Amino acid sequence: MRTWLSMAGPKALRRFLLAIVLSGGLPVSDSWIASELAGAKGAYAQDDDDGGDDDGDDGGGGRSSASGRGSDRSVGPRRPGSGNFLRGLQRRFLPRQQQRRATVRRPAAPQPPPPSRAADEIIAVGLTIEQAATLTASGFTVVERESLPFAGSDIVKLRIPSGTNIDAARDQVRTAAPEATADFNHYFRPGQDTVACTGTRCPARGLVAWPSGESIPVCAGTPTIGLIDTAINADHAAFTGNRVEVLRLSNEELPESGRQHGTAVAALLVGDLSSTTPGLLPAAKLIAVDAFHRGARQDDRADAYDLIRALDLLAGRKVDVVNMSLAGPANAALEKLVRRVGAETVLVAAVGNKGPKAEPVFPAAYPEVFAVTAVDRRKQAYRRAGQGEHIDLAAPGVDVWTAASISGARPKTGTSFAAPFVTAAAALAKSSGKNSVSEIHDALAKSAEDLGDPGKDPVFGWGLLNARTLCPAPETPRP
CATH class of the missing domain: 3.40.50.200 (Peptidase S8/S53 domain)
Incomplete structure (x- = not known):
């Protein structure tokens, strides 16, 4: 036995000791058992991520080759039968609740949707220089103004006053320039x-x-x-x-x-x-x-x-x-x-x-x-x-x-x-x-x-x- 342990290496020794613990041979806490099982299983997990692709296109999706087949990337060696061995020990010795804690990965928290508009900007087409000056005096800032040759007018990007509700800011621009067309700076x-x-x-x-x-x-x-x-x-x-x-x-x-x-x-x-x-x-x-x-x-x-x-x-x-x-x-x-x-x-x-x-x-x-x-x-x-x-x-x-x-x-x-x-x-x-x-x-x-x-x-x-x-x-x- 001593000869086998000296040749087996730390991972095999860890598995051997874990088996003794699970059989009741060593008195340790249930939380230690659960953590060790999770760690042992993680050491042999295979990354099934197929993100990315051949040229850096993420496209919001997964990896695709010209033939449309995905490609897995392994982050470490997987030993034959190691997963079955650990799962068998879990089912035999751990209570059901601790088995779930040791093996189930919690899903990532859902990400909030991206914003639909700039948080502090209003755009206006047809806003005159005088009207823009009036709005500036009330706290707005002219961020950009560009000519629209085909439309025959200008488009202006305004930053709203600090602390102002954006809906109220849009209404204020529309009131100050009723002939202009003002709205949020939406994202497309x-x-x-x-x-x-x-x-x-x-x-x-x-x-x-x-x-x-x-x-x-x-x-x-x-x-x-x-x-x-x-x-x-x-x-x-x-x-x-x-x-x-x-x-x-x-x-x-x-x-x-x-x-x-x-x-x-x-x-x-x-x-x-x-x-x-x-x-x-x-x-x-x-x-x-x-x-x-x-x-x-x-x-x-x-x-x-x-x-x-x-x-x-x-x-x-x-x-x-x-x-x-x-x-x-x-x-x-x-x-x-x-x-x-x-x-x-x-x-x-x-x-x-x-x-x-x-x-x-x-x-x-x-x-x-x-x-x-x-x-x-x-x-x-x-x-x-x-x-x-x-x-x-x-x-x-x-x-x-x-x-x-x-x-x-x-x-x-x-x-x-x-x-x-x-x-x-x-x-x-x-x-x-x-x-x-x-x-x-x-x-x-x-x-x-x-x-x-x-x-x-x-x-x-x-x-x-x-x-x-x-x-x-x-x-x-x-x-």
Whole structure:
């Protein structure tokens, strides 16, 4: 026995002594037994965390390779049978209550949701210098003022007086400037989930009969697409040879937002044909406005102030269509600009991933915006997509193959990745001669494949996008 103990090492000796204690051979307290069992089991536990991924994309989800399989990381050796041995001792000698204390891990406390607005800021469009001076005299501070050339006015960001209720501060601004549009500085966030792809390069394009091959640049021409999203990795191989212009609006002192979401959406729209993630409209010009920054909770957020500036900028550049794969609460100042821009420019937005019972999110819920939901390859509604009477069209949004943030590609899931299909389709419709927003809306609605209840319904809108008729094959000249 002495020889065995000298050769077995401290871990084996500890297990041997623990077995004697549990059998009643040594008088020790029950709490010591429970702690020793928990420690012994923890020494051989295996980390089943599959967070992260191949290029640093967290995407709010788990690790995925190109094939969609997760990868476990072990934090220490696991000895065969050690777990069964300890569990058997626990069941035999410990009371049931102490067994639970020794083995059950308490779940982490739920984290509060990220904030929906800046805690001490009000934004106002159309606030004159004199009105701003009056508010300043009463304790407000002008943080920023920027011109909105397309809207023909200025947008002002105000910090409310210390100790003032933010609702009362908004009312005070509205009273001081009744002709201006004032509201909270709401936050808007990109909407994506990460779901492992069960097949390589899932067939999203075929689901909507998207034209393929060399016919894409021919029928689409060279439209200009506006994108409001997070930061983009413009050096990704998906953008080789493409005309991608990236503009950052957020304050340079704020941390840059992550590149996962913006890179994925941009590649879906204009990815190079020769890359592993060819875009829907590879010949298009993309003006991408990064209106986001990384918040204190490590979430990417665009405040209403920068979102309004981004939309005004793109309207002034006369883009054909604007893609907004983002969502947030209703905002009076944003609504006013959306109403004006949407009369002349096609606006497309994702309906959000908060679930079918959630309240509508904006800008998708504004009447001037094409609201896009997501379906999977079986044409079933994405389980986390929002629903409502405002929904216009459905498009592939589950396991959509697109660019990862640093290099390569991965599947993405969320209504964010359904919106680009409708954005590209709107550009096709405009290239085919549909000049007004209403004409483009009618063309996409009439060609959609009806899903769910007959006609327009709150789950699929008019139905699944069908691009077959939007890009007719060129006529063969008669001999």
